[in-house]
Amino acid sequence: MLAIDVDGLFNVRASDTTRPWLVRSGAPEALSEAGEKLLIALGVSVIVDLREPAESEAVVHGIPSASVPVYGTEPPATGTLEEIYEGLLRNRGHALTAAVGAIADAEGAALVHCTAGKDRTGLVVALARFAAGASEDDVVADYVLSAPQVRPVRGAHAERIAASVEARERADVLRLHLESPPEAIVHALAVIREFGGAEKYLRAHGLRSDQLAALRRKEGVSA
Template identity: 45%
Template sequence: MTTLEVAGTYNLRDAGAVAGTPGVLYRSAALDGLEPAGVRRLGDLGVGTVLDLRDASERPLPETDPSWTVEWVPLYDPDTGPPTHGDITDVYRDLLDRRGRQMAAAVAAVARATAPVLVHCTAGKDRTGLVVALALTAAGVPDDAVVDDYARSGPLVRPRREGTARELLAAQDLTVDQHRSSLELHLDSPASALHTALAHVRDRYGSVRHYLLHHGASAADLARLDERLSPRDDLTLLHVSDIHGSSDAGSSETSGRIDRLAQVVDHVLGSTFAPDALIVTGDLVHEGDVAAYRPVADALEHAARRLACPVLTVPGNHDDPALLRSVLAPPRVLRVGGFRLVGIDSSSGRVHDDELAWLRAELATPYGRGTILALHHPPIPSVAASLAGRGLLNADALTDAVRGSDVVAVLAGHYHHPMSGHLAGVPVWVGGSLAYLQDVRTGPDAVVGLDAPSYSLVRAGSTGVTFLPMSPTDEKVLFRTSPSATAIAT
């Protein structure tokens, strides 16, 4: 990676390029000495947010340049300031353990920035190195690439700061070993230090993403981080529907299925799939009361934390939309992996005019790789005779809103059986239910529910959108072999 020359600072490079997304995340030493040419150069790079990781005592002058917005997230404890000596591995571990909330806040600031962001501390080596490493690693960049970027700082910092560091350490009563390790702390960026720091995070929290969530970053922050730093071929959505939760788990055969959401999460975490978002298309509860929503909200929050992804929920006909919004506060729009996910309220059986107007306004501006809509009532008829006329009552109005837009898929629920279709040429997927499977073989006068819950995995990418129905229950294994052996056998 090429070091960028900017008048008045040093150790500046494009960290976003490490993730394959150049021009979104830069890192450098302090900007206090920026010359006018340096200000212009950062402006040419599009820098709109500067994230300063120093405390007030380290900033000799207030930031006055109007070219960008400055956010301060001091990483070292302001009462103690930066360490004057110590072992670099111990200093990193202490920062990660004691200043976790500040670390998470810094990464969240990177995620939330709407323009290219530049992260810096004093030399752009330690604090900046950790924050950038956490952001890149959380976004899925391989450790080797992250560590290689980090290790580039030492050779750029040492010529600038060696004299100052030696003078500082000479005034302290240190052993030879302490002096050597403290010089490394001030001047070097050994790959082993960052490898050890990342291993420490994973040993304690399981992953970098879970470390950030534990210390206050939100799943939406991680989704935004992915959006900025994770170029990918495919978006993966976990789609569940019709949970029909109840405050009384034993109230009926169709309610009390909140536990199945945890089963779904277990099932997904035991696979090779890593959902970018969890979509819930309605009927979260069987009867819309506050007591029923609270355990569902807790279950969804737990699922989001385990999956480390954001959640989009829409109300169904069994839901009370106002209660759902008050308890869960769901977003109407998520932007994940280059796609826009839009939730629509069809709880009354139709999409009302004000909702359609809002949708048209949202779709008026195309987004990234396209838009995926989520609503409860399918805009296509069911194949089950007993569900005739139970789909979206004004599907034509939704068709008009979608036609000619960037919508690439529509996700729905309600029917309690999976099926697919099209709306104005756009693929429609009706997910199964976590409560029961509707038997589609019966006549118009009978409704038969089968104990066969299901969820879906949705993949969207350059080759289109695919839908995969899944069962969270354990199935009998018939055989286990290698793909090559199976290919030969078939």
């Protein structure tokens, strides 16, 4: 995934800088008119929102949106990245797969986001890219790029949460909200392998054959 500049978005990367099939970012509430025009020019036909309804603010763009709440409840404010990723993979497979399906069903490119574009987005993007043929090395290399983009935007929020918990929990809180360490996504990949790999995981949770074929076709066209 390649870093791109889109006015009003942060932590933005795309599978290609001119004709992507997949774009990832943080929340788009500040997306400007110029940013929206750029996304449309890149072929973005749907924005897949992984947040819970209570997290979303008023839509300020005209690109169709698909809401796929990944947690199904209030997002965790504390805990470790590894525990949270594993919990999502083991307990929210149908939601993660629905998000991948929305990417597959997009007529053009899909932009996927949560709040920071790091955790929920990281898992969904990893699964979609694996299904399309990406390697584990590629997925890890993309995942670790989020932290430097997220810290300036989400740092104050993370510090407020860290200040409200016991001292022994603070490092994990800051890591949860601000970091994208390779060991966290590597742990998630190990869980996916337990299920037989991304394709078996997604098929077991409802991804259709035509959606899997669409992901592979999108990657082939973009390459």
